[in-house]
Amino acid sequence: MTFATCDLCDANEDKLANGTLTVLPPMFASFGKQVAFSGPAKTLKVFEDNVMVRAALETPGQGRVLVVDGGGSLRCALVGGNLGVLAQNNGWAGILVNGCVRDVLELNACEIGLRALTTHPQRSMRKGSGDADIRVSIAGVAIYPGDWIYADADGILISRGQL
Numbered sequence: 001m002t003f004a005t006c007d008l009c010d011a012n013e014d015k016l017a018n019g020t021l022t023v024l025p026p027m028f029a030s031f032g033k034q035v036a037f038s039g040p041a042k043t044l045k046v047f048e049d050n051v052m053v054r055a056a057l058e059t060p061g062q063g064r065v066l067v068v069d070g071g072g073s074l075r076c077a078l079v080g081g082n083l084g085v086l087a088q089n090n091g092w093a094g095i096l097v098n099g100c101v102r103d104v105l106e107l108n109a110c111e112i113g114l115r116a117l118t119t120h121p122q123r124s125m126r127k128g129s130g131d132a133d134i135r136v137s138i139a140g141v142a143i144y145p146g147d148w149i150y151a152d153a154d155g156i157l158i159s160r161g162q163l
Helices: 005-011 013-018 051-057 081-089 104-108
Strands: 021-023 029-031 037-045 065-069 077-079 094-101 113-119 136-138 141-143 148-152 155-159
Touching: 005 013, 005 021, 005 148, 005 155, 013 021, 029 104, 037 051, 037 094, 037 136, 051 065, 051 081, 065 136, 065 148, 077 113, 081 094, 081 104, 094 136, 094 148
Parallel strands: 037 065, 065 094, 077 094, 094 113
Antiparallel strands: 021 155, 029 113, 037 148, 136 141, 148 155
16 A cells, blocks of 8 residues: 555545544654555553563564554663564564664664654563553544554654545
């Protein structure tokens, strides 16, 4: 599926107006080989702990986008090279991280799309705490499990349905 977020915005001004299509603020850096990616969201809410991130990426992605609300923490990375390879090998379309990543050279070699706030060399804790398949909020934008994520070089869209 090829798309451009600019074209999707232009063609769906009614959805932008009624809030069923939202643009995330331009605060995310791009990683991975896939500049553009889309798919339904699987949501996680974690804080400085990536056990649930790994567990999710170990399952079949089926073209979904893993949305990780890491609370915007800049104190450690939630996704690194090993998890990028897991995502690639298990069929995830991409990962959106409200937090940091590491192993950038490894991530950039993966056939996935990845957006994160920035990089951080320190790994996260491994306690296994967090929530899955719940509404998360990233930069004031609510993202529900099953919402469609569209990301490309121009931005990231959250849609209540497939466009």
